[in-house]
Amino acid sequence: MTSNETGAPVVELKAAGKSYGNIRALHGVNLTVHAGKVTCVLGDNGAGKSTLIKIISGLHQHTEGEFLVDGGAVRFSTPREALDKGIATVYQDLAVVPLMPVWRNFFLGSETTKGPWPLRRLDIEGMKKTADRELREMGIVLDDLEQPIGTLSGGQRQCVAIARAVYFGARVLILDEPTAALGVKQSGVVLKYIAAARDRGLGVIFITHNPHHAYMVGDHFSVLRLGTMELNASRDEVSLEELTNHMAGGSELAALKHELSQVRGVDVEELPEAGDLVAPVASGE
Amino acid sequence: MSVTQHAEPAVTAPPAPGPKETDGRTAQRPLALRLLARPEVGVFLGAVAVYVFFLVSAPPVRDGSSMANVLYQSSTIGIMALPVALLMVGGEFDLSSGVAVITSALTASMLAYQLSMNVWMGVLLALLVSLAIGFLNGWLVVKTGLPSFLITLGSFLILQGVNLAVTKLVTGNVATDDISDMDGFDQAKKVFASSFEVGGVQVKITIVYWLVFAALATWVLLRTKYGNWIFAVGGNKESARAVGVPVTFTKISLFMLVGFGAWFVGMHNLFSFNTVQSGEGVGQELIYISAAVIGGCLLTGGAGSAIGPVFGAFMFGMVQQGIVYAGWNPDWFKAFLGVMLLGAVLINLWVSRTATRR
Numbered sequence: 001m002t003s004n005e006t007g008a009p010v011v012e013l014k015a016a017g018k019s020y021g022n023i024r025a026l027h028g029v030n031l032t033v034h035a036g037k038v039t040c041v042l043g044d045n046g047a048g049k050s051t052l053i054k055i056i057s058g059l060h061q062h063t064e065g066e067f068l069v070d071g072g073a074v075r076f077s078t079p080r081e082a083l084d085k086g087i088a089t090v091y092q093d094l095a096v097v098p099l100m101p102v103w104r105n106f107f108l109g110s111e112t113t114k115g116p117w118p119l120r121r122l123d124i125e126g127m128k129k130t131a132d133r134e135l136r137e138m139g140i141v142l143d144d145l146e147q148p149i150g151t152l153s154g155g156q157r158q159c160v161a162i163a164r165a166v167y168f169g170a171r172v173l174i175l176d177e178p179t180a181a182l183g184v185k186q187s188g189v190v191l192k193y194i195a196a197a198r199d200r201g202l203g204v205i206f207i208t209h210n211p212h213h214a215y216m217v218g219d220h221f222s223v224l225r226l227g228t229m230e231l232n233a234s235r236d237e238v239s240l241e242e243l244t245n246h247m248a249g250g251s252e253l254a255a256l257k258h259e260l261s262q263v264r265g266v267d268v269e270e271l272p273e274a275g276d277l278v279a280p281v282a283s284g285e
Numbered sequence: 286m287s288v289t290q291h292a293e294p295a296v297t298a299p300p301a302p303g304p305k306e307t308d309g310r311t312a313q314r315p316l317a318l319r320l321l322a323r324p325e326v327g328v329f330l331g332a333v334a335v336y337v338f339f340l341v342s343a344p345p346v347r348d349g350s351s352m353a354n355v356l357y358q359s360s361t362i363g364i365m366a367l368p369v370a371l372l373m374v375g376g377e378f379d380l381s382s383g384v385a386v387i388t389s390a391l392t393a394s395m396l397a398y399q400l401s402m403n404v405w406m407g408v409l410l411a412l413l414v415s416l417a418i419g420f421l422n423g424w425l426v427v428k429t430g431l432p433s434f435l436i437t438l439g440s441f442l443i444l445q446g447v448n449l450a451v452t453k454l455v456t457g458n459v460a461t462d463d464i465s466d467m468d469g470f471d472q473a474k475k476v477f478a479s480s481f482e483v484g485g486v487q488v489k490i491t492i493v494y495w496l497v498f499a500a501l502a503t504w505v506l507l508r509t510k511y512g513n514w515i516f517a518v519g520g521n522k523e524s525a526r527a528v529g530v531p532v533t534f535t536k537i538s539l540f541m542l543v544g545f546g547a548w549f550v551g552m553h554n555l556f557s558f559n560t561v562q563s564g565e566g567v568g569q570e571l572i573y574i575s576a577a578v579i580g581g582c583l584l585t586g587g588a589g590s591a592i593g594p595v596f597g598a599f600m601f602g603m604v605q606q607g608i609v610y611a612g613w614n615p616d617w618f619k620a621f622l623g624v625m626l627l628g629a630v631l632i633n634l635w636v637s638r639t640a641t642r643r
C-alpha cells in the first residue's frame with residue numbers, strides 16, 4: 001500500500017464487511033496492521049469503527065471479505081481466541097464488571113494461579129501487586145484495589161481498561177476511543193503508552209475522534225464514513241489539516257458552508273472550502 | 286501473555302510511585318460499619334436472633350438432640366441452597382431445583398427396582414439424569430438468551446408432570462416401591478443417610494456434607510478462576526465474554542452443579558425413607574432461593590457468598606423445627622419464612638445504604 005510499511009502485516013482485513021441482520025454496518029474495508037506501527041481509524045459516530053475492531057477482537061464475525069492474522073485466514077468465535085493470538089482490546093464500553101474489585105477486573109479472563117492442580121488457586125498477592133504497579137505507571141493511584149471498579153470515576157475505569165490491555169496485549173493492541181473520557185494529563189499518558197507499545201514492536205490500532213491525538217502517534221490513517229473507507233493513507237500522504245477536514249465531515253461541511261452562508265449570523269470563514277480537501281499539503285510534522 | 290516493560294520513564298511522570306502511597310481521599314469507615322455492610326454478617330446476626338428467640342420461647346430447643354434435629358433440617362435445605370446461590374451469583378435462577386430432587390430420587394429408585402439392579406446402578410443413572418437436566422436448562426438459557434426464569438419455569442412444570450405421570454405408569458401408585466431390601470441399599474444408606482454419635486447425640490451425616498460443601502464452595506468462589514468467572518458472568522456477561530471468560534461453560538456448569546445438588550439431596554431422601562413420593566418437591570425451589578437471598582446473594586447476580594446461604598438455611602431449619610418444639614401450629618412456618626425474607630431484604634437494603642454511604 002505504501003512505502004514505509006515493510007514486512008508482512010500482523011493483522012489484515014481485505015474487503016471485509018459486517019451486517020447486523022439487514023443493517024450493513026461495514027463494507028469493503030481494507031486495513032493492515034504492521035508490527036511497530038500505529039494504524040489510526042477515524043470517523044463519525046456510527047461510522048462503523050467499533051464494528052471494525054469487534055471483528056478483529058473476536059466479539060463479532062465478519063460477514064464478507066477476509067480477515068487474516070499472520071497471513072492466514074481466521075474467523076474468531078470468541079475473544080479468547082483473539083487474546084490467545086496476542087490481540088488485546090480496550091473496548092469503548094471498557095468491558096469491566098462494576099461489582100468486582102479493581103484487581104479482579106484487571107486479571108479477569110487471564111487470571112494467574114499457583115499450586116498443583118487440586119489446590120490450584122488464584123495468585124492473589126501477585127495479581128494485586130502487578131495490577132497496582134501497572135496502574136501506578138498509568139498515573140492512577142488507588143487506596144484500595146479491593147474496591148469495586150464501579151466506584152471509580154469514568155476516567156479511572158478507562159485507565160484500568162487500558163492498563164489491562166497494554167499488559168496482556170502481546171502483539172496487537174486495539175484501543176477504541178481510549179482518550180474520550182480522559183483529562184489532558186491522562187490523555188498524554190495514553191498517547192505515550194501507544195508510542196511505547198509501538199516501539200516495543202506491537203501493532204496498534206488506535207480509534208479516536210481526535211485528529212490531533214491521531215496525528216501525534218499515527219503511522220497510517222483510515223477514515224470511515226457510513227461503513228466504508230473514505231481515506232486510507234500513510235502519514236507522508238496526508239497532513240493534519242487534511243485529516244481534520246476529512247474528520248470534520250469534509251465535503252459535507254463545504255456544502256453545508258454554502259447553505260449556511262445564506263443564513264445571517266453564521267460565521268463561515270473558518271470552515272474549509274471543498275477545494276481544500278483535494279490538495280494534500282505535505283506537512284513536515 | 287508477556288509482561289510489558291516501559292522503556293523510558295515518562296516525562297509527564299505519574300506521581301512518584303511508592304508502594305505505600307495512597308491518594309489519601311478515602312477516610313476509613315469504622316470497622317463495625319464495614320463489617321455490617323457485608324451481607325453475610327447481617328444474615329449471621331439474623332440467624333443468632335432467630336436462635337435466641339426459640340431458645341427463649343421453646344425450651345426443648347435447648348436440648349442437644351433438638352439442636353441436631355435443627356441442623357439436620359437446615360442441612361437438607363442448605364445443601365441445595367449452595368448451588369442455587371452460586372447459580373444466582375452467576376446471574377441465573379433455577380425454578381426446577383425442587384422437583385429435580387424428586388426426579389433424581391424417582392429415577393434411582395424405579396430403575397433399580399424395575400430392572401432389579403444393584404441400587405448403585407440406579408444412583409449412577411440418577412446422577413447422569415440430574416446432570417443432563419442441569420445441562421439442558423443451562424444450554425437452553427445460554428443459546429436462547431431467554432430469562433432463566435422462563436426456561437426453568439418450563440422445566441419445573443415438565444418435571445413435576447413427568448414425576449407424577451411416570452411414577453403412576455410404572456408403579457401404578459403415587460409412590461415408588463420400597464427398595465430397602467435390594468443389593469447395595471445398606472451401603473448407599475451409609476453414604477447418603479447415615480448418622481453418627483457425638484456426645485450421646487445422634488448427628489445426621491448430611492450436616493457434615495453441608496458444611497464441607499459450604500467450605501468448598503467458599504474456596505471455589507473466592508480463590509479459583511472458576512469463582513472469578515461466576516461473579517463476572519453474573520455481574521456483566523458481555524464484559525466477561527469480551528475479556529475472554531468462557532461464559533457459556535460457566536453458566537451451563539452452574540446449572541449442572543444445581544443438578545448435582547438435586548441428585549445428592551434426592552439420594553439422601555431415597556435412602557432415608559426407602560420410597561419416594563412423586564408429588565413432593567414443589568415449592569422447595571422457592572425455599573432454596575429464599576435461603577440464598579437471605580444469605581446476601583444478589584437476585585440480579587454478580588454478588589454473594591457461599592457462607593451467607595449457610596446461615597440462611599440455618600434460619601429456615603431453626604424456624605421449621607423451632608415451631609414444632611414451641612408447640613405451635615406448623616402451618617405458621619411459611620408465614621415465618623415470608624416475614625424473615627422481607628425482614629432480611631429490608632435490613633440488608635438499609636444497612637448497605639447507611640454503611641456504604643460514601
Ligand SMILES: Nc1ncnc2c1ncn2[C@@H]1O[C@H](COP(=O)(O)OP(=O)(O)OP(=O)(O)O)[C@@H](O)[C@H]1O
Binds near residue numbers: 020048049051
Ligand atoms: N449489535 C448491533 N446490532 C445492530 N446494529 C448495530 C450493532 N452494533 C452496531 N450497529 C450499527 O452499526 C453502525 C456502526 O456502529 P459502530 O458502533 O461501529 O459505530 P462507531 O463508529 O464505533 O461509532 P461511535 O463513534 O459512536 O463509537 C451503527 O449504525 C450501529 O447502529
Ligand SMILES: [Mg+2]
Binds near residue numbers: 049050051092176
Ligand atoms: Mg464506537
